[in-house]
Amino acid sequence: MALGKVLGEFVLKATSVRQTDLGGDRRRLEIDYAGESSGEIPGQNIGTLVFEMPGDHNRPGAWTYTGGLLAKSGAVVQISSSGIRLRTGEGHKARYRGTASYHTSDPKLAHFNNVIAAVEAEGDPATMTLKGATCEWN
Numbered sequence: 001m002a003l004g005k006v007l008g009e010f011v012l013k014a015t016s017v018r019q020t021d022l023g024g025d026r027r028r029l030e031i032d033y034a035g036e037s038s039g040e041i042p043g044q045n046i047g048t049l050v051f052e053m054p055g056d057h058n059r060p061g062a063w064t065y066t067g068g069l070l071a072k073s074g075a076v077v078q079i080s081s082s083g084i085r086l087r088t089g090e091g092h093k094a095r096y097r098g099t100a101s102y103h104t105s106d107p108k109l110a111h112f113n114n115v116i117a118a119v120e121a122e123g124d125p126a127t128m129t130l131k132g133a134t135c136e137w138n
Contacts, residue, residue, distance in 0.1 A: 004136035007117055008039025014128035027053045033067075033130055041109065043071040049123075049130065051085055060086040063096055075106035081119050088122070096121040100134055 012035035020028040030050050037045040047067015054061060063085045069077040083098015100119045102112040121132025 004138045006039060007115070007134045007136055008037050008041060009133045010037045010045050010121075010131065011035050012045060012130040014130075022052065025054075029053060031130075035130075037069055039134075041069055041071050041073075041075070041077055041112070043069050043073075045069050045079075047079060058087050060084050063098070065100075071106075071109070073106070073108070075104055075109055077106075077109060077112060078103040081117075083119060085123075092125040094123045096123060096130075096132065099137070 012033035014031050015034050016032045018030040020030075022028055028050070029052075030048055032046075032048050034044065034046045037043055045067060047065055049063060049065045051063035052061055061084070062082065064082045065079065067079045069079060071077060079100060079102055081098055081100035083096060085094045085096045087094050096119065098119050100117040102115060102117075104110065104112060116137045117134040118137045119132060119134050121130055123130045
């Protein structure tokens with residue numbers, strides 16, 4: 001399978017963080033993000049990234065993102081994505097890779113309801129940012 005065209009890019013800033021102690025030196029983090037998305041559906045992207053931090057912070061772990069894109073056109077696009085995160089070795093930064101799906105009732109954007117996208121992003125706790133892109137997965 002090949003990656004197709006870039007659907008969009010995003011730059012998000014954390015607005016709040018919640019931590020839950022799971023015991024055994026593990027924590028669940030829920031980070032609310034908001035920011036700009038560009039590309040085929042430009043607008044405001046808001047959502048929540050959730051992942052668990054194992055006792056060994058250098059081990060890979062699963063993540064999910066649930067959010068919405070408030071398009072400049074007035075449409076609302078729901079976003080669901082998930083994948084694997086891994087620290088980059090540069091400070092506390094982590095790389096996120098996974099898949100995304102979209103849902104909208106806007107007829108002009110209905111083709112996005114059938115798109116599976118690949119997601120790649122980098123989170124930087126020092127700047128509280130999440131930057132990345134989505135590509136069509138053919």
